Amino acid sequence: MSSSALPSSSIPLFDTVVSYREWRRRARDEKKSVGYVATMGALHDGHLSLVKRSLAENDLTVLSIFVNPAQFAPHEDLATYPRTLPRDLELLSALSIPGPDGTPRTPSAVFVPTVDEMYPSGISQNTQEQKGTFVEVTGYGHQMEGRTRPTFFRGVATVVTKLFNAIEPTRTYFGQKDIQQALLLRRMTRDLLLSHPDPEHLYIVPTTRDPSTSLALSSRNAYLSPYEREHVAPALYAALQAVQSAWEAGVTKAECVQRAQTVIEEKRREAGESVDLRLDYIEINDAESFEVLADPVQREEWEAEAEGRPVILSGAMWVGKTRLIDNIVLGARHTLGIVD
Numbered sequence: 001m002s003s004s005a006l007p008s009s010s011i012p013l014f015d016t017v018v019s020y021r022e023w024r025r026r027a028r029d030e031k032k033s034v035g036y037v038a039t040m041g042a043l044h045d046g047h048l049s050l051v052k053r054s055l056a057e058n059d060l061t062v063l064s065i066f067v068n069p070a071q072f073a074p075h076e077d078l079a080t081y082p083r084t085l086p087r088d089l090e091l092l093s094a095l096s097i098p099g100p101d102g103t104p105r106t107p108s109a110v111f112v113p114t115v116d117e118m119y120p121s122g123i124s125q126n127t128q129e130q131k132g133t134f135v136e137v138t139g140y141g142h143q144m145e146g147r148t149r150p151t152f153f154r155g156v157a158t159v160v161t162k163l164f165n166a167i168e169p170t171r172t173y174f175g176q177k178d179i180q181q182a183l184l185l186r187r188m189t190r191d192l193l194l195s196h197p198d199p200e201h202l203y204i205v206p207t208t209r210d211p212s213t214s215l216a217l218s219s220r221n222a223y224l225s226p227y228e229r230e231h232v233a234p235a236l237y238a239a240l241q242a243v244q245s246a247w248e249a250g251v252t253k254a255e256c257v258q259r260a261q262t263v264i265e266e267k268r269r270e271a272g273e274s275v276d277l278r279l280d281y282i283e284i285n286d287a288e289s290f291e292v293l294a295d296p297v298q299r300e301e302w303e304a305e306a307e308g309r310p311v312i313l314s315g316a317m318w319v320g321k322t323r324l325i326d327n328i329v330l331g332a333r334h335t336l337g338i339v340d
């Protein structure tokens with residue numbers, strides 16, 4: 001099952017594609033559906049909501065835990081990204097939901113490849129130095145998150161193509177917190193004519209939030225101090241909610257964005273000098289093209305078709321060295337394949 005030392009786990013662990021494929025072949029022979037959740041580990045209730053969804057809808061559920069160097073720019077936090085595999089496995093082992101016949105369903109396998117396994121030609125975080133095969137979803141990776149992280153989606157599309165090839169999921173589940181990632185990956189499955197999964201079987205699961213502060217759960221929240229987590233970081237979602245109310249009241253986009261900036265500015269003043277709070281962006285983008293929604297012309301178009309044409313209100317904010325993202329879909333969420 002494994003070629004290197006892996007923690008003990010009640011769930012089968014695979015760290016090579018060959019060993020995983022043997023398991024996958026048996027699942028295919030037994031005509032079992034395989035649900036798949038891709039993660040970078042440091043699991044939290046947001047990840048677990050995706051896993052529960054997969055458990056409910058598939059005979060078998062596989063997770064991958066892989067911190068993908070290719071999606072981190074050289075100046076980003078690859079070295080410090082939280083790696084908590086033993087705890088992740090404990091959380092997964094404790095997860096069980098009743099299947100259709102009442103028998104408990106638990107995660108079936110966890111794929112934990114090494115960097116060499118995923119990048120046989122090697123991998124540099126510097127795109128100029130990269131050699132080998134990469135996947136780019138041209139035209140969809142430079143807006144929103146791609147403005148600040150220009151090489152991020154190339155890294156994500158590349159690793160997820162490899163993971164889809166290895167895992168061969170029947171269905172796969174991504175989080176709304178990273179909505180551009182999920183929509184771009186659905187486009188990629190369509191463009192590459194993938195069958196495992198096909199685009200219709202890539203589901204987007206709503207963002208899980210902290211019940212008391214509404215902060216979107218994120219592995220990177222672990223970088224924050226308790227004060228930052230409880231009192232500062234929730235300002236991003238509060239700012240997005242302020243935009244949502246203004247937008248729904250018919251306010252222009254420019255004024256909406258200004259209101260969000262005011263929320264962040266007030267929080268910065270309240271938190272004082274000791275907290276370094278900076279807005280990266282707040283924007284409203286077309287959910288299909290990801291292009292920035294022009295103001296006011298497209299606003300009128302949007303209103304005319306409001307029910308049919310969702311737009312994405314998203315933002316990113318720095319709390320010290322920690323970059324947090326969040327979003328709200330304005331309009332008909334379900335047309336983006338966001339499940340309830």
Ligand SMILES: Nc1ncnc2c1ncn2[C@@H]1O[C@H](COP(=O)(O)OP(=O)(O)OP(=O)(O)O)[C@@H](O)[C@H]1O
Nearest residue numbers: 039040041046174175177178207208217218219220
């Ligand atoms: N709060 C959340 N609710 C729902 N899905 C989530 C949430 N957070 C992450 N996910 C989803 O879990 C999957 C794996 O994400 P990942 O392992 O990068 O965790 P993360 O918390 O997003 O980490 P990061 O702090 O790096 O953004 C992605 O599809 C992501 O969208």
Ligand SMILES: CC(C)(CO)[C@@H](O)C(=O)[O-]
Nearest residue numbers: 038039040068156159178
């Ligand atoms: C999809 C993913 C696992 C690819 O590394 C990552 O970007 C994530 O966890 O969202």
Ligand code: BAL
Nearest residue numbers: 040071072152178181
């Ligand atoms: N959840 C997205 C992974 C990343 O920010 O690298």
